[in-house]
Amino acid sequence: MDSSILQHPNIQRTKDKVRLTAARLVDHHINLAVTGLSGSGKTAFITSLVNQLLEANEDANLPFFSVVREGRLVGVKRDVQPNLSFRRFAYEDAMLSLSKAEPEWPLSTKGISQVRLKIKYKKSSGVSKYLSKDATLTLDITDYPGEWLLDLPLLDMSYEQWVEQCQSELAEPVRAELAKPFLSALAALKPMEVADELILKNIAELYAEYLHACQKRGLQLLQPGRFILPGELAGAPALHFFPLLPIYDSDLSFDSKKVAKGSQADLIINRFEHYKLKVVQPFFREHFKKFDRQVILVDCLNALNNGYYCYQDLQKAIDWLLGSFQYGSSSILNRLFQPKIDRLVFAASKADHVTPDQQGNLVKLLESMLRSARKNIQFNGVKTESTAVASIKTSRTGLGELEGDNIQVLQGQNNLGKTITLFPGEVPQACPPASFWDAQNFEFPNFMPPLLGGSHSLPHIRVDQVLEFLLADKLK
Amino acid sequence: MDSSILQHPNIQRTKDKVRLTAARLVDHHINLAVTGLSGSGKTAFITSLVNQLLEANEDANLPFFSVVREGRLVGVKRDVQPNLSFRRFAYEDAMLSLSKAEPEWPLSTKGISQVRLKIKYKKSSGVSKYLSKDATLTLDITDYPGEWLLDLPLLDMSYEQWVEQCQSELAEPVRAELAKPFLSALAALKPMEVADELILKNIAELYAEYLHACQKRGLQLLQPGRFILPGELAGAPALHFFPLLPIYDSDLSFDSKKVAKGSQADLIINRFEHYKLKVVQPFFREHFKKFDRQVILVDCLNALNNGYYCYQDLQKAIDWLLGSFQYGSSSILNRLFQPKIDRLVFAASKADHVTPDQQGNLVKLLESMLRSARKNIQFNGVKTESTAVASIKTSRTGLGELEGDNIQVLQGQNNLGKTITLFPGEVPQACPPASFWDAQNFEFPNFMPPLLGGSHSLPHIRVDQVLEFLLADKLK
Numbered sequence: 020m021d022s023s024i025l026q027h028p029n030i031q032r033t034k035d036k037v038r039l040t041a042a043r044l045v046d047h048h049i050n051l052a053v054t055g056l057s058g059s060g061k062t063a064f065i066t067s068l069v070n071q072l073l074e075a076n077e078d079a080n081l082p083f084f085s086v087v088r089e090g091r092l093v094g095v096k097r098d099v100q101p102n103l104s105f106r107r108f109a110y111e112d113a114m115l116s117l118s119k120a121e122p123e124w125p126l127s128t129k130g131i132s133q134v135r136l137k138i139k140y141k142k143s144s145g146v147s148k149y150l151s152k153d154a155t156l157t158l159d160i161t162d163y164p165g166e167w168l169l170d171l172p173l174l175d176m177s178y179e180q181w182v183e184q185c186q187s188e189l190a191e192p193v194r195a196e197l198a199k200p201f202l203s204a205l206a207a208l209k210p211m212e213v214a215d216e217l218i219l220k221n222i223a224e225l226y227a228e229y230l231h232a233c234q235k236r237g238l239q240l241l242q243p244g245r246f247i248l249p250g251e252l253a254g255a256p257a258l259h260f261f262p263l264l265p266i267y268d269s270d271l272s273f274d275s276k277k278v279a280k281g282s283q284a285d286l287i288i289n290r291f292e293h294y295k296l297k298v299v300q301p302f303f304r305e306h307f308k309k310f311d312r313q314v315i316l317v318d319c320l321n322a323l324n325n326g327y328y329c330y331q332d333l334q335k336a337i338d339w340l341l342g343s344f345q346y347g348s349s350s351i352l353n354r355l356f357q358p359k360i361d362r363l364v365f366a367a368s369k370a371d372h373v374t375p376d377q378q379g380n381l382v383k384l385l386e387s388m389l390r391s392a393r394k395n396i397q398f399n400g401v402k403t404e405s406t407a408v409a410s411i412k413t414s415r416t417g418l419g420e421l422e423g424d425n426i427q428v429l430q431g432q433n434n435l436g437k438t439i440t441l442f443p444g445e446v447p448q449a450c451p452p453a454s455f456w457d458a459q460n461f462e463f464p465n466f467m468p469p470l471l472g473g474s475h476s477l478p479h480i481r482v483d484q485v486l487e488f489l490l491a492d493k494l495k
Numbered sequence: 496m497d498s499s500i501l502q503h504p505n506i507q508r509t510k511d512k513v514r515l516t517a518a519r520l521v522d523h524h525i526n527l528a529v530t531g532l533s534g535s536g537k538t539a540f541i542t543s544l545v546n547q548l549l550e551a552n553e554d555a556n557l558p559f560f561s562v563v564r565e566g567r568l569v570g571v572k573r574d575v576q577p578n579l580s581f582r583r584f585a586y587e588d589a590m591l592s593l594s595k596a597e598p599e600w601p602l603s604t605k606g607i608s609q610v611r612l613k614i615k616y617k618k619s620s621g622v623s624k625y626l627s628k629d630a631t632l633t634l635d636i637t638d639y640p641g642e643w644l645l646d647l648p649l650l651d652m653s654y655e656q657w658v659e660q661c662q663s664e665l666a667e668p669v670r671a672e673l674a675k676p677f678l679s680a681l682a683a684l685k686p687m688e689v690a691d692e693l694i695l696k697n698i699a700e701l702y703a704e705y706l707h708a709c710q711k712r713g714l715q716l717l718q719p720g721r722f723i724l725p726g727e728l729a730g731a732p733a734l735h736f737f738p739l740l741p742i743y744d745s746d747l748s749f750d751s752k753k754v755a756k757g758s759q760a761d762l763i764i765n766r767f768e769h770y771k772l773k774v775v776q777p778f779f780r781e782h783f784k785k786f787d788r789q790v791i792l793v794d795c796l797n798a799l800n801n802g803y804y805c806y807q808d809l810q811k812a813i814d815w816l817l818g819s820f821q822y823g824s825s826s827i828l829n830r831l832f833q834p835k836i837d838r839l840v841f842a843a844s845k846a847d848h849v850t851p852d853q854q855g856n857l858v859k860l861l862e863s864m865l866r867s868a869r870k871n872i873q874f875n876g877v878k879t880e881s882t883a884v885a886s887i888k889t890s891r892t893g894l895g896e897l898e899g900d901n902i903q904v905l906q907g908q909n910n911l912g913k914t915i916t917l918f919p920g921e922v923p924q925a926c927p928p929a930s931f932w933d934a935q936n937f938e939f940p941n942f943m944p945p946l947l948g949g950s951h952s953l954p955h956i957r958v959d960q961v962l963e964f965l966l967a968d969k970l971k
Contacts, residue, residue, distance in 0.1 A: 099692050099732075099762060103769050106730035111693060130727065216575055217587060251606065251727045254582035256575075286575060293579050 047156040047493045050309055052360075055316030056165045056239045056336060057247075060368040060410055062127045064316055065134070065162050066113040067410035067477050071486065072136055072158075073097070074476035081483035086140050086494040093139040093153050100135045101159060108134035108162060117411070117477065121436060122468040130250055131163045131306075143495050156493050161306070165315075166244030170299045172339055173242065178288045185262035188240065188335075193328050197232040201225040201261070210263055210284035219259045219286060226261040237325035239336035245298055257298060260290035312362045312489050315340075319367045319384055320463040323446070327456040334450065337388050363403045364488060365389055370480050371409035372463045373446055374427035375416055378480070380446040381407040387449035404488050409480035413466035431466035439464065523632040523969045526785055528836075531792030532641045532715045532812060533723075536844040536886055538603045540792055541610070541638050542589040543886035543953050547962065548612055548634075549573070550952035557959035562616050562970040569615040569629050576611045577635060584610035584638055593887070593953065597912060598944040606726055607639045607782075619971050632969050637782070641791075642720030646775045648815055649718065654764045661738035664716065664811075669804050673708040677701040677737070686739055686760035695735045695762060702737040713801035715812035721774055733774060736766035788838045788965050791816075795843045795860055796939040799922070803932040810926065813864050839879045840964060841865055846956050847885035848939045849922055850903035851892055854956075856922040857883040863925035880964050885956035889942035907942035915940065 053068075055061040071079045072095045081087045100107060106128070113125030138156040173181065189195050195202075204222045227246040234241055241247055245258055252258050263284060278284045322333040367385040370378050386405045419428035419442060430440045443463045447455075469478060529544075531537040547555050548571045557563045576583060582604070589601030614632040649657065665671050671678075680698045703722040710717055717723055721734055728734050739760060754760045798809040843861040846854050862881045895904035895918060906916045919939045923931075945954060 097692070099690055099757075103733040103766065104728065104731050104773070107692065107696060107732055107735075109730070132730070214575055216573070216583065220583060252580065254585070254608070255580050256583055257579040259583075281575075290579065297580070 047154070048311075049156065049158050049490065049493055050311045051158060051160050051314070051489060052307070052310040052312070053160060053162050053314045053316070054165045054168050055314075055368070056169075056318065056333070057234055057241070058237075058321060059165070059316035059318040061162060061165075061316055062113060062125050064314070064366075064368065064408070064410040064482075065108060065160055066110060066117070066125060067479050067482050068160065068486070069097075069108075069110050069134060069136065070114070070475075070477045071479065071482050072138065077476060078474055079476040080478070081486065083481075083483040084486045085491050087483075089143065091141040091143060091494070093141060095136055095138050098135045098137045098157070100133045102133055102161075105161070106130060106132035108132040108160065110134060117468050118471050120470075122470060124468055128162055129164075129248065131161065133159065133161050135159050138490075138494065140494050156490070158490070161310070163302075163306075164244065164248055166241065166247050167299075167302055168244075168315075168340060169240070169242045169336065170244040171303065174295055174299055174303075178291045181291065182262040182264060186264050189264065191328065191332075193236065194229075194233060194238070197236065198229045201229045202264070205261070205264065208263075208283060210287070211279060211282050214281055214283050214286040216256060216259065216286075219283065220256070223259040223261050227258070237321055237329045238332045239322075239329075240332055240339055243294060245294070252298070257290060257293055260287045260294065263287060308359070310360055312364075313360050314364045314366060314485070314489070316366050316368045317385060317388075318369060319381060319388075320369055320372055320446075320461075323461040324463055327453050330450060330456075334388050341389070361401055362489060363401055364485055365403065365405045366485065367405075367407040369409060369463075370407035371412045371414045371431075372429070372466065373443055374429055376427050377443075377446045378407050380448050383448040384446055384450075402488075404485075406481055406484060408482055408485060410477070410482060411468055412478040412480055413469055429464070431464065432469075434465065434467055436467070523630070524635075525632065525966065525969055526635050526637070526787045527790070527965060528637050528639065528783070528786040528788070529790045529792070530639050530641045530644050531790075531844070532645075532794065532809070533710055533717070534713075534797060535641070535792035535794040537638060537641075537792055538589060538601050539886040540790070540842075540844065540884070541584060541636055542586060542593070542601060543955050543958050544636065544962070545573075545584075545586050545610060545612065546590070546951075546953045547955065547958050548614065553952060554950055555952040556954070557962065559957075559959040560962045561967050563959075565619065567617040567619060567970070569617060571612055571614050574611045574613045574633070576609045578609055578637075581637070582606060582608040584608040584636065586610060593944050594947050596946075598946060600944055604638055605640075605724065607637065609635065609637050611635050614966075614970070616970050632966070634966070637786070639778075639782075640720065640724055642717065642723050643775075643778055644720075644791075644816060645716070645718045645812065646720040647779065650771055650775055650779075654767045657767065658738040658740060662740050665740065667804065667808075669712065670705075670709060670714070673712065674705045677705045678740070681737070681740065684739075684759060686763070687755060687758050690757055690759050690762040692732060692735070692762075695759065696732070699735040699737050703734070713797055713805045714808045715798075715805075716808055716815055719770060721770070728774070733766060733769055736763045736770065739763060784835070786836055788840075789836050790840045790842060790961070790965070792842050792844045793861060793864075794845060795857060795864075796845055796848055796922075796937075799937040800939055803929050806926060806932075810864050817865070837877055838965060839877055840961055841879065841881045842961065843881075843883040845885060845939075846883035847888045847890045847907075848905070848942065849919055850905055852903050853919075853922045854883050856924050859924040860922055860926075878964075880961075882957055882960060884958055884961060886953070886958060887944055888954040888956055889945055905940070907940065908945075910941065910943055912943070 053061060053065055055064070071081060071084075075081055075084070075087050075092050075095060079087075086092045097110070108128070109125070109132070116123040116125045136158045138158055139153045140156065142154055176184070189198055189202075201222065204225050208218065208222060223246075230241045230246050234247060243258070245252055249255075249258055278288060317333070317337070319333070322330045365385060367381050370381060373381055382405055385407065389405060414429040414431035417428050417430055417440065418425050419440065420426070421442060426442055428440050428442050430438060433439050441462075441464060444461045471477070529537060529541055531540070547557060547560075551557055551560070551563050551568050551571060555563075562568045573586070584604070585601070585608070592599040592601045612634045614634055615629045616632065618630055652660070665674055665678075677698065680701050684694065684698060699722075706717045706722050710723060719734070721728055725731075725734055754764060793809070793813070795809070798806045841861060843857050846857060849857055858881055861883065865881060890905040890907040893904050893906055893916065894901050895916065896902070897918060902918055904916050904918050906914060909915050917938075917940060920937045947953070
């Protein structure tokens with residue numbers, strides 16, 4: 020036999036593949052992505068996830084995490100992260116802030132960051148159960164901004180469609196008010212004139228200011244996402260575009276196929292396309308499609324606090340997201356990136372900001388927001404879970420009296436270090452009608468993190484159940 | 496004849512090429528790169544370059560710029576920049592700062608930025624001279640940090656060679672003093688132990704702090720350059736490496752081929768290689784090789800102000816640069832990127848900070864620093880020029896008396912808005928011996944920008960000569 024055949028590159032490649040597959044069977048690996056809409060507590064969530072795993076065999080409280088309950092967890096440690104260009108997730112800094120005598124919330128992360136954990140465990144069944152060697156699960160947690168996920172639907176839109184979308188958003192009086200400086204600058208633009216970069220830059224900056232103002236008001240449907248978090252693109256023409264809304268000047272209504280080359284409108288449309296192709300797509304092509312599992316955090320309470328319009332906006336943001344996120348055969352995700360995500364968790368964060376008897380309602384509220392899109396996701400074989408968590412539990416529960424009845428109340432520290440006791444209100448099980456909002460005033464508090472004292476593990480609500488859903492099948 | 500042959504892809508490609516070449520003959524194009532060592536006044540230089548061109552036919556003073564002198568310049572305007580991901584060079588903001596009633600220096604640029612100018616002119620000779628149509632030169636100016644250029648020689652170094660280089664730098668007492676916190680952390684490291692990312696991160700941060708401290712002291716040879724300007728790599732493991740200097744602990748001396756996989760040393764070496772391949776190389780491969788002409792600004796006066804050691808350090812930084820920058824057949828640049836740079840300007844900046852009679856010396860001083868390497872550059876067909884410029888002239892010259900003799904003195908505004916008159920000292924024509932520095936105290940001032948009054952053009956020294964050298968051959 021001619022031994023040179025064995026060296027043939029194709030054969031070599033096949034052998035490499037077989038070896039890789041074999042290695043994967045022995046060394047399990049989960050690529051978990053965590054993101055959340057603005058202010059949803061992503062940093063606290065990842066800090067807690069890492070903390071519960073690292074402290075699982077110490078004083079962490081994880082009754083619903085089977086590998087711990089069954090005494091099969093050998094140990095967990097942080098390991099060298101695979102992607103050298105992603106920021107290292109600052110777990111240690113976060114724990115330092117939380118462990119202070121006057122605990123502080125960790126600084127929120129910017130852009131993308133990563134942490135790898137090695138989870139050593141004993142097999143529960145099969146031949147390997149009887150082998151003395153422990154198995155290892157490698158868990159990579161990648162943290163990326165929810166704003167980037169909100170950009171995904173843009174990939175499936177023409178510039179005209181995007182303008183239409185922006186126009187329908189601006190029909191809302193709250194947004195129209197915040198957009199005034201942008202809109203009046205836009206009204207003075209002549210889109211058919213020869214392009215002037217400086218004019219476009221100035222109007223684009225006003226558009227970015229409008230998005231920042233929306234964010235401050237608690238609105239969630241903010242895109243293009245890089246306008247909020249520009250990173251290295253700050254000041255670059257890649258972000259100097261905006262919607263040419265037709266309502267303020269009939270000149271602004273145009274057919275994109277008839278736009279003269281080198282005109283303002285031409286530059287704007289080119290930049291929109293460049294943004295899709297060179298800014299949005301690379302993240303999904305290079306990173307997103309490698310994720311196995313995804314957590315999306317949502318702050319429903321903040322939306323309730325801010326009133327009907329913010330609540331509606333959160334609903335729109337979720338619709339906007341799920342429209343492309345449905346993993347159906349026709350979705351953008353599948354057509355462009357074929358991600359392999361098989362489990363998806365939607366978590367309403369800050370569950371410790373309502374009394375325990377309201378937490379069920381909080382989950383129902385989130386579920387009512389997800390309902391229509393969730394069906395599609397399940398249909399396509401992606402397991403989903405909706406839950407309410409407190410990554411770091413900040414409150415204790417007590418009993419109080421309201422109009423003669425005993426009711427549950429919350430006790431926590433406010434930002435002046437004072438202990439406050441309150442009844443934050445009832446959480447509706449679904450979106451109440453507009454009229455309801457005028458009468459009811461939700462008032463969910465903002466608590467400071469709890470004093471850890473000697474403990475190294477973070478108190479939480481239901482983080483163990485999330486761990487079970489995300490990891491248990493790979494720890495068997 | 497079979498017309499389908501004409502549609503053959505190869506023929507089509509050739510036709511495209513011919514068309515492209517023809518277009519290039521008509522529409523000239525120059526891709527000019529500007530960089531400078533730290534504090535050399537890059538932003539002021541580019542602002543002035545753009546300003547002189549935009550105002551060339553108004554009140555700019557450009558006697559040495561032939562196309563203006565010969566009355567052939569039709570007009571210059573800013574045009575849409577070609578690279579959408581580079582920051583737009585903030586010319587307008589810079590002019591706003593300079594045009595204030597109390598003028599301020601423009602903020603220095605971070606990372607890479609760009610500006611495109613279209614220069615319309617009349618041909619001076621040839622057939623086209625008699626054609627009524629004006630010719631156009633497109634000038635792209637790309638501004639990038641000198642720190643990135645200092646990283647270039649790393650590409651040709653193994654990790655051991657880099658450590659040796661760092662070791663020789665640290666032999667200097669000034670640097671050794673600043674490196675103390677880094678060195679004592681390094682001494683505690685066990686490079687053969689299993690890697691711990693957090694330890695490496697902490698030591699790498701001390702190394703970055705050492706580089707920042709060097710920069711504050713006026714030192715120039717600072718690399719890895721991304722440690723000074725990390726951009727989106729801030730906090731990423733790609734920057735978590737450092738030199739394992741062998742002098743402090745014999746454990747730190749090792750053979751890189753015998754380093755155990757997964758050890759601290761292994762991670763460090765991998766990251767050094769990753770830095771070369773994924774951080775340094777892309778800039779040169781994607782951008783640098785497209786540059787036609789290069790300006791390198793050097794602040795010789797600051798080095799003289801800071802004393803012998805800083806002067807020597809500047810000399811070393813220039814050697815370090817030119818060693819790979821010589822465009823010889825064996826240089827890194829040629830082997831890896833084949834840049835097409837054919838003209839190179841070394842400019843000593845801030846020539847207005849010495850009296851006119853000393854400006855000749857300033858050029859001679861710069862030339863003495865460049866001498867050995869320059870020969871190689873000229874030998875390889877790259878035209879080089881050394882000059883001294885003031886991008887924005889801040890001083891006036893008068894006559895004063897020193898010990899009975901009339902001498903030239905400078906008058907300018909200090910940062911309190913007061914007019915000061917002084918004799919800044921004589922500039923040596925070459926590096927004086929070490930002993931000389933103890934006796935002589937150079938004291939070159941820091942002036943504020945001049946009051947522009949009604950004028951739109953910036954006063955300067957020799958920017959017109961630089962323009963002539965860089966552009967004149969393409970404006971004929």
